Every structure is written in structure tokens, then in C-alpha cells.
Amino acid sequence: MNEDVRKYSEMLHSIVGNIGKVIIGKEKTVELVVLSLISGGHVLLEDIPGVGKTSLVSALSKTIVCDFKRIQFTPDILPSDITGFSVYNQKTGDFEFRKGAAMSNFVLADEINRASAKSQASLLEIMEEKQVTVDSKTYKLDEPFMVLATQNPVENLGTYPLPEAQLDRFHIKTSIGYPGYEEEVKIISMGKKVKSELKSVASGQDILNIKDFVRTIRVDEAVAQYIVRIVRASREHEDLELGASPRGSIALYEMAQSYALYKGRDYVIPDDIKYLAPYVLPHRFILTHKAKISKKTEEEIIEEILNSVAV
Numbered sequence: 001m002n003e004d005v006r007k008y009s010e011m012l013h014s015i016v017g018n019i020g021k022v023i024i025g026k027e028k029t030v031e032l033v034v035l036s037l038i039s040g041g042h043v044l045l046e047d048i049p050g051v052g053k054t055s056l057v058s059a060l061s062k063t064i065v066c067d068f069k070r071i072q073f074t075p076d077i078l079p080s081d082i083t084g085f086s087v088y089n090q091k092t093g094d095f096e097f098r099k100g101a102a103m104s105n106f107v108l109a110d111e112i113n114r115a116s117a118k119s120q121a122s123l124l125e126i127m128e129e130k131q132v133t134v135d136s137k138t139y140k141l142d143e144p145f146m147v148l149a150t151q152n153p154v155e156n157l158g159t160y161p162l163p164e165a166q167l168d169r170f171h172i173k174t175s176i177g178y179p180g181y182e183e184e185v186k187i188i189s190m191g192k193k194v195k196s197e198l199k200s201v202a203s204g205q206d207i208l209n210i211k212d213f214v215r216t217i218r219v220d221e222a223v224a225q226y227i228v229r230i231v232r233a234s235r236e237h238e239d240l241e242l243g244a245s246p247r248g249s250i251a252l253y254e255m256a257q258s259y260a261l262y263k264g265r266d267y268v269i270p271d272d273i274k275y276l277a278p279y280v281l282p283h284r285f286i287l288t289h290k291a292k293i294s295k296k297t298e299e300e301i302i303e304e305i306l307n308s309v310a311v
Contacts, residue, residue, distance in 0.1 A: 002266050008210050009264040012038070014201045015063050022059040022195050023052055025183035029176050032279055033060065033148070035262060038210050039254040041171025042127050042147040044112075044162075044283065051176045053150045055195065057108045062198045064207055066105035066144065073115035075158065079122035083132040084139070097134060102126050105142055105204060109149035113159040120166055123147065127169040144207040164242070164286065171251045173283035210261070217257040218267040226270055226311060227252050230277060233305045239291035240301060244284040252280045270311045278302050 012034060019030045033056065036043050045053045054070070061068030071082060084100035101107065102123070112120065126132055130141045149170070151162075167173075179187060227249055235243030256272045263272075282298035291301075 004213060005261060005264060005266045008213055008261055011202060011206060011210065012262045018063045018198065018201045019056065019059045022198060023056050023176075024186050024190070025179050026052070026056075026176055029174055030056065031262065032172055032174050035255055035258040036171045037144060037146050038207065038214055038261075039171055039251070039258045040211060041251060041254065042149070042169060044167070044170040044173040045148065045150045045175060046153050046173060047150070047175040047177065048154055049152060051178065053176060054108060054110065056176065057106060057148045059195070059198055060148075061106045063200055064144075064202045064204060065200045066204045066207075067142070068106045068108070069101045069104035070108040070110055071101045073109060073111050073113075073119070075114060075116055077115050077119050079119050080134075082119065082122045083126070084134050086135050095135070097137070097139070100132065102132060102147075103139070103141065105144055105146070107145075107147045109147055111151060112149040113151045113162055115160065117160055117163070120160065120162065124166065124169065142204075144204055144211065164284075167283050168245055168247055170283065171255060172279040174279055214254075214257050214261050216266075217260050219253060219257065220267070223256075223268050223270060223273065224253065226309070227256075227273055229309050230273070230305055231281070233309050234281060234285060234301070237301060237305065239288055239296055240285050241288045242284075242286035244281045248281055248284045252276060255280055274306055274311075277306060 015034055016027065016030050019034075020027055023030055033043050037060075045056070047053055057070075058068065071077070080100065082100050082102050084098055084103060086095040087098055089096050109123065126141065127147050130143070130145050132139050132141070151159075178184075231244045231246075231249045231252070234240060237243060252273065255276045256268045259272045259276060260266070260268045278299060282302050285298045285301065287296065287298065
């Protein structure tokens with residue numbers, strides 16, 4: 001095995017293991033969040049309150065020595081609260097830039113669907129270009145940078161559904177879910193001390209090194225064609241009004257490279273694509289009216305596509 005592959009794979013496992021001290025029994029979700037980070041993507045966590053969404057992001061920022069900011073989205077939050085704004089300084093006679101909450105390494109956009117469309121739209125440039133533009137001046141965000149957004153799927157009162165353009169900017173959409181019986185016993189007896197004493201196991205520079213290296217993971221042309229066939233099948237599916245975009249193909253490609261490295265390989269296999277597709281693609285789909293009436297889900301459709309597209 002390539003020495004670098006082994007080194008970076010071990011580092012990723014130690015990051016996942018460290019977060020796992022706080023987020024008990026949810027290794028798969030933690031893995032996906034870490035893989036999304038090294039793919040340069042963002043994560044949408046859709047789950048009910050109280051299952052540990054905020055704890056997961058907090059544990060990630062402690063595990064990797066990086067800044068962490070939380071934005072509590074409400075209907076009255078302004079785009080300037082997120083991006084920053086210019087203030088006139090009477091002493092100097094100049095305008096000064098005050099940083100917004102997005103100027104951090106890890107940004108938790110809590111209850112993202114509670115903000116108005118205007119405030120949600122202020123995240124579009126941040127997530128895609130990793131920069132903010134205020135008064136026609138552009139400010140680059142520090143790397144590594146990642147937005148982890150949460151939304152509650154049950155309570156719809158006073159919420160604004162995320163538009164397709166915004167959903168498409170998330171590499172993956174996943175949920176944490178309730179813990180198992182044994183795990184919940186561990187969680188309630190664990191206490192808050194473990195969270196506060198969590199040690200870091202990697203630096204921001206380590207993540208940047210992994211991000212550079214992960215681009216060298218080999219993806220055979222046949223595997224790349226397999227990705228495109230899956231995505232194109234979603235565009236032609238009878239139950240979908242809108243399939244996945246080319247951004248979805250790129251996200252799946254990048255996540256597969258990250259997953260291969262995590263598994264200690266310097267090449268991607270079709271099984272990686274099959275495993276990741278249900279997390280990367282379904283949130284980009286728009287169901288037809290007929291499919292909604294017959295209660296079909298995006299998850300069922302991706303399953304059908306994966307079963308029908310030949311490897």
C-alpha cells in the first residue's frame with residue numbers, strides 16, 4: 001500500500017473515532033460528514049430535535065483545530081448577519097468591514113429552513129465560491145471551510161423550503177436518527193464532561209493536505225462512466241420531473257475518491273459509488289405530481305436506478 005494512503009487513511013479513522021466518543025453508535029453518519037469535509041462539500045442534516053446534530057458539529061470542530069460558528073436561523077435574520085457588513089468609522093472617515101457569522105471554518109446553519117428566502121440566498125455564494133461579497137468587495141473564506149445545515153422534517157410551521165439551487169450545493173443529505181437501546185443507555189450516563197474534554201487529533205493544515213492528496217485517488221474511466229449513467233438515468237426516470245445535475249455527478253465522483261482513501265485504497269471501485277449514491281443524489285431530485293400522489297420517495301427511486309444501471 002502507498003505510504004501516504006496508509007497515513008491519511010489512519011488520520012481519517014482517528015478523526016471519525018474521536019468524534020465517535022461523543023456521537024455514540026452513529027459511525028456511518030460521522031464518516032459521511034468527514035468524507036464530505038475532505039471532498040470540499042457541505043452537509044444537510046435533516047432530523048428531529050435532540051438527536052445530536054449540534055453536538056456532531058461541535059465535536060468535529062474540536063477534533064480538528066478550527067474555528068466554529070453557529071448561526072441560529074430565524075425569520076428575522078438578515079443576509080448581513082451571515083456575510084458581514086460595512087460600518088462607517090467617524091474617526092478615520094473610512095468604511096470598516098465587520099465579519100459575519102459565515103467567516104469561520106465550520107459553520108452550523110441551524111434550522112436553515114426557518115430563515116427567509118433572501119437570507120438563505122446569502123449562503124449560495126458562500127457555499128459554491130467559498131467567499132463573500134460585501135459592497136462590491138470580495139473576501140475569501142479560510143480553508144478548510146464547511147457548512148453543516150440542519151432542518152427539522154416534522155415541523156413545517158413558519159418554515160421556508162430550501163430552493164433547488166440551494167439543495168444542489170450540499171454534497172450529501174443525511175440524518176442521525178434515534179440511537180439504539182444500548183447506545184442510549186451509554187449517552188445518558190456519559191454526561192457533558194466527555195464533550196468538554198474532547199481532544200483534537202488533527203489540524204486544519206492536515207485537512208488541507210488530505211484534500212490535496214485525495215484528488216490523486218484514481219478513478220478509472222469505466223467507473224466515471226458508471227457515475228454518469230446513474231445520473232443520466234435519474235434525468236430520464238418517469239417518476240422524476242428533475243434528475244440530478246452535473247454538480248451531482250461531480251459530488252459523487254469526489255465523495256467516491258474520499259471514501260476510497262478512507263478505506264485505504266488509491267483507486268475507486270463501483271461498490272463505492274453504489275454505497276454513496278443514496279446519500280449524494282436523492283435530495284437533488286424533484287418528484288412528478290403522479291409520484292407524489294402514489295407516495296413514492298426519492299430513496300426508492302435511487303434504489304430502482306442502482307438496480308437497473310449495469311455496473
